[in-house]
Amino acid sequence: MGKGSSSEMSEGVVKKILISYAYVGIWIFLSFTVIVYNKYILDKKMFNWPFPISLTMIHMGFCSSLAFILVRVLKLVEPVSMSRELYISSVVPIGALYSLSLWFSNSAYIYLSVSFIQMLKALMPVAVYSIGVLFKKETFKTETMANMLSISFGVAIAAYGEAKFDTWGVILQLAAVAFEATRLVxxxxxxxxxxxxxxxITSLYYVAPCCLVFLFVPWVVVEFPVLRDTSSFHFDWAIFGTNSFCAFALNLAVFLLVGKTSALTMNVAGVVKDWLLIAFSWSVIRDTVTPINLVGYGVAFLGVCYYNAVKLKALKAKEGQKKPPPEDEEAGKLLDERDGERVPGKTDSQD
Structure with missing residues (x-):
């Protein structure tokens, strides 16, 4: 029996590990695909459709429509009970920040390489922690801030070594990071x-239409006049349809990864994805990656790894506080046994 149960337990553990790796693999693949696909569409040397607001609106329109069908028509997902006041005070600001984050992030692909954008995204923990401290959701710690500065220093070195540095593209990507970090807080x-x-699903159901409305105003002013005068362009349903479906699938993959593993696992997987994208950008897209780029990103990478390790340690400590330590349990048993010796006739049923 012992050997059988031990074998079943080991098989169960292996199965869970394999499933976790499968979720990580799916998320990395879809995230990788969406980033490269967006770069392909927006880059002037590739598909040559440099309209990031329009692309983001296509994504939001597709995702909100599909989410509506899943929630209201097929009823596969239960909507959240939410009043109009709560929607306006909570979802609308989050939707506004999300639209700005996506708009600026997609815009950066027109000016910067995929590899350099991934290096700049290493600043996300810095932005989240700094804004968390500002909103009093994080406690200021000198050690943590020193780690944040090391990450920033590494990104600065990578920026210094960038062969095709574009100031406007960097501003757009940094703004996207700031808006996304504020949204998360x-x-x-x-x-x-x-x-x-x-x-x-419910997030897209509530937030995507809000993003669509916020993006409509800058779209009318910035991109609509150009698109109206571009008579040579024909909407490619296959390209934009598959691109939007990948963006929707990525949201589902995020839910599976975080729900079945943890947000920390997603952060670690994100580091692996960034290195893969840098390698892909250098080897396939032929973006220039300099040694200074790699040294700078290496410094930032170590800082992010340390940040994730500290988070994991804090998470384990928090979980450990919920369960009584084994020593306390043994002490409790010994105390019960001693009490039982003092009170004749006490049985287990009287405990």
Whole structure:
């Protein structure tokens, strides 16, 4: 029996590990695909359709429509009970920040290489921590801030070594990081603190239409006049349809990865994805990656790894506090046994 149960337990552990790796692999593949696909569409040397607001609106329109069908028509996902006041005070600000983050992030692909954008994205922990401290969701610690500075220093070295540095592209990507970090902090403040959790389907159901509305105004001013005068362009349903479907599938992959593993696993997987994208950008797209780029990103990479390790340690400590230590349990048993010796006639049923 012992050998059989041990074998079954080991098989169960192996199965869980394999499933976790499968979720990680799916998320990396889809994230990788969406990034490269967006670069292909927006880059002037490739598909040559440099309209990031329009591309983001296509994504949001597709995702909101599909989410509506899943929630309201097929009823595969239950909507969250949400009042109009809560929607305006919580979802609308998050939707506005999300639209700006996607707009600026997609715009950066017109000016910067895929590899350099991934290096700049290493600043995300710095932005999240700094904004968390500003909104009093994080406690300021000198050690953590020193780590954040080391990450920033590494990214600065990578930027210094960038062969095709573009100031406007860097500004756009840094703005995208700042807006995304603010959005993540506001989700904790405006939704999580009120006991509201949104999976990717319900998140898109509520947030995507909001993004669509916010993006409409700059689209009318910036891109619509150019698109109206570009008579040679014909909408490629295959390209934009598959691109939008990949963006929707990526949201589902995020839900599976975080739901079945943890957000920390996603952060670690993100580091692996970044290195793969840098290698792909250098070997396939033929973007220039200099030794200074790699040294700078290596410094930032070590800082991010240390940040994730500290987070993991804090998470384990928090989980450990929920369970009584084995020593306390043994002490409790010994105390019960001694009490039983002092009180004749006491049985287990009387404990």
């Amino acid at each position: 506001l989700i904790q403040i405006l939704l999580t603190s009120k006991g509201i959790t949104l999976n990717p």
